[in-house]
Amino acid sequence: MRYITHVSRNKQTRLAEGRKIPASKACQNPTAFEIGDCCNHLKIPHAIEKDKAYSRDLMQVGRVRVMLKRSDGSLHNPLIASKKQLMLRIAELVPKHAGRIKKPEAATSSSNAAPLKSGKAGRKKR
Template identity: 45%
Template sequence: QRVIVYPNYVNAGRTVAEGRRVPRVPGAEDPTAPEIYDCIVNGLKLPAELENKAYPREALLRGRVRVALRGPDGKPLNPAVTSRSKLLREIAALLPRHPARVNRPKQPAGGAAAAAAAAAAAVGSSASGSKQQVSAKKGGGKKKR
């Protein structure tokens, strides 16, 4: 028996309506298909294939993993993973510890707030400049004969 795993199934940033199939708590934000593949092959020791296919609900999200849960005799290849739901929960538990996620550079704590304030200041200054330009144009235009 082989099952398909799309990244949205274990994405903590998605809602159930958007395709998430596990609780938010063990999941990770925006996992990729290669990260999921690594967790399955290296962490769970299950045979898997990485495929360049699109998620049906979101055509721009590429990548899925096809996983074999049972052998030809029908017995589970990993006794801890006997169903699709257990597989998804195990993947969600392994994703936060994936090397690509652990070694990611972290943004400074005030980085997002400072960037938002700078963007607001830039928008405010350009808005006042455009008002001055508009007022300078008033009264101009075609002359009536």
């Protein structure tokens, strides 16, 4: 089992602060749940530990435990042989995560609606 924390792929952190992949390939502020969903997509067994935190950044909780190899030594996903390859693939998938993609709002009903008046418009000050 290997651990993956959000800091390893955060674009805003420096190498000295714990980033493991190049900033050009890193994503911005990934969460443990997004990382877990990416592991599901890649068909890699994982476990999200909600109560754990990175020692240098205690405000961001959660880490993901992944199993890259089976007990016989074969890989779960033949395209991912190391933790670094997994982090690079996760960094590609997190920006496409369903929670990050903003849905277009229906502007037809809100743009045609008349503005509402506040209740205090006609009152006098005492």
